[in-house]
Amino acid sequence: MNRFESSGLTDVGQKRENNEDSFLCDRSLGLYMVCDGMGGHQAGEVASRMAVDIVARQLEESHANFADLVKTEDGQQALLSLVETAVERACKEIYQQAAQNPKQRGMGTTLTLLLVLGEKAIMAHVGDSRLYLYRAGAIDQLSHDHTFVATLVQNGVLSPEDAKRHPYANVLTRCLGIQESVLVDTLLFDVLPGDTFMLCSDGLAGALESSEELTMLLDERDVTKLPQTLVDIANVRGGSDNITCVVVRAKRAPADTLLEADFNLTPERQIQLNVMRSLFLCHELRMDGLLRVLNLCDVNAVGAGEMLQKQGERIDYMTVVVKGALREQGPIGARDVGVGEHSGASGLLQAHKSNVDLIAKENTWYLRVNGERFLRLTQRRPSLGVRLLRNLGVELSRELVGAGGD
Numbered sequence: 001m002n003r004f005e006s007s008g009l010t011d012v013g014q015k016r017e018n019n020e021d022s023f024l025c026d027r028s029l030g031l032y033m034v035c036d037g038m039g040g041h042q043a044g045e046v047a048s049r050m051a052v053d054i055v056a057r058q059l060e061e062s063h064a065n066f067a068d069l070v071k072t073e074d075g076q077q078a079l080l081s082l083v084e085t086a087v088e089r090a091c092k093e094i095y096q097q098a099a100q101n102p103k104q105r106g107m108g109t110t111l112t113l114l115l116v117l118g119e120k121a122i123m124a125h126v127g128d129s130r131l132y133l134y135r136a137g138a139i140d141q142l143s144h145d146h147t148f149v150a151t152l153v154q155n156g157v158l159s160p161e162d163a164k165r166h167p168y169a170n171v172l173t174r175c176l177g178i179q180e181s182v183l184v185d186t187l188l189f190d191v192l193p194g195d196t197f198m199l200c201s202d203g204l205a206g207a208l209e210s211s212e213e214l215t216m217l218l219d220e221r222d223v224t225k226l227p228q229t230l231v232d233i234a235n236v237r238g239g240s241d242n243i244t245c246v247v248v249r250a251k252r253a254p255a256d257t258l259l260e261a262d263f264n265l266t267p268e269r270q271i272q273l274n275v276m277r278s279l280f281l282c283h284e285l286r287m288d289g290l291l292r293v294l295n296l297c298d299v300n301a302v303g304a305g306e307m308l309q310k311q312g313e314r315i316d317y318m319t320v321v322v323k324g325a326l327r328e329q330g331p332i333g334a335r336d337v338g339v340g341e342h343s344g345a346s347g348l349l350q351a352h353k354s355n356v357d358l359i360a361k362e363n364t365w366y367l368r369v370n371g372e373r374f375l376r377l378t379q380r381r382p383s384l385g386v387r388l389l390r391n392l393g394v395e396l397s398r399e400l401v402g403a404g405g406d
């Protein structure tokens, strides 16, 4: 049974003569893409079509291994590399073709890709097409625009409101084909039943008034109706650009059928995400940042009365309670650690000897956030890293002041 429903549509809009957008909706591969091409002499169409075809062809070649790879952490890293390589390859081929054909010189394209593999999904992204996730009544943009104004907003130079009207609003800082290579954003995350994804070109994103509006629209039960509804909205609002929309939804398992084995875990995953969302470390994080932090965690269960950490033992992680309760016992007293609370935040920064015993007060589920992987994430993603380290700094200083007895 295919658990995903999907539907896609592209439209030239009201002002343009050509449609330079291309998209893919391949349910058998679990592969969805939106590419928005640019370049004179209809070269934009060529670039976006090439990107879709080249990436799809390469992923199809290795698709037989995906189900095995996604089961392990190393395999997941290999999958991310495969997707990244496919996008880089498309970039290189578009660049080379443009170099050989004077009429296509300077052609390029955005690319936003979603690959769903059972309960995991991968995003790859370059440019200003977008991937949105609608989950449990809330919408999040998982992709970050690679535009000049998005950089200004991120650096605090421009407000998000002014960004929309900025004369350089559409100037891309990254795209496929303009140079021989490109830096690709990738993200791996869990898919929960009911999750609805929308990929779209800027012709749709720019026409939407607010995330509240999009939230209401994506609440529609019938996925097959959504792309037409969204394209119509953009056309009614002027249709000044090509409009492309792909919607993908993970079906909810009917309550009266047996859940497939890998879907049994999902309520736990939703709880983990909720716990992480309210954790000090994730304060003011965007959804993609939250998902990256969740990828650093291992989930463990422990029975009532069991000890999961001893005084003097080396710890290089932080423990967060998901369900149940723990008790910290040390030379300066004892403290309960309840749901959403943590123990050993300093373990994220440096391995050290534990100064407390950690004992389960009841049957408990907890997450371990791995310190080494945490530091690697802060290095690989500096802007997310600054936010995480700041949140950690605030918490550690709060704990120090607390320990000082004031």
Ligand code: CA
Pocket (backbone or CB within 6 Å): 036, 201, 202, 203, 241, 242
């Ligand atoms: Ca466009």
